[in-house]
Amino acid sequence: ADVNEEITGSLALLNSVTPLMAVVLNGDKKSFYYLLDHGADPNKKHWRGMTPLMMLQQALLDEPEMTKALLEHGADPAAKTVDGSDALYFAMKKGNTESVKILQQYLQNPKPTK
Numbered sequence: 001a002d003v004n005e006e007i008t009g010s011l012a013l014l015n016s017v018t019p020l021m022a023v024v025l026n027g028d029k030k031s032f033y034y035l036l037d038h039g040a041d042p043n044k045k046h047w048r049g050m051t052p053l054m055m056l057q058q059a060l061l062d063e064p065e066m067t068k069a070l071l072e073h074g075a076d077p078a079a080k081t082v083d084g085s086d087a088l089y090f091a092m093k094k095g096n097t098e099s100v101k102i103l104q105q106y107l108q109n110p111k112p113t114k
Helices: 019-026 029-037 052-057 064-072 087-094 097-108
Strands: none
Touching: 019 029, 019 052, 029 064, 052 064, 052 087, 064 097, 087 097
């Protein structure tokens, strides 16, 4: 199976959502890391331009480890939605203090030192 294939079916809300996006939305960490380790594209966008990184910043809890994992797997922190918002905007709006710091690091230097 293709880990980047869009989920299809009768659920309109899943329109153009990939498995990686779905596990981010559901908070399924085990599947999240499995998909990343098996080639899931962290830059794939759904119809409104949202990436898994942006979706993660809107989650219930701040997930800095998952934020960092997406970035380490090539997620573009500067990617924009159709209305021009980016992951940093969503993280700041949600109050994700730790993820904001990580995103700012990656925006300044895509390969920050540990």
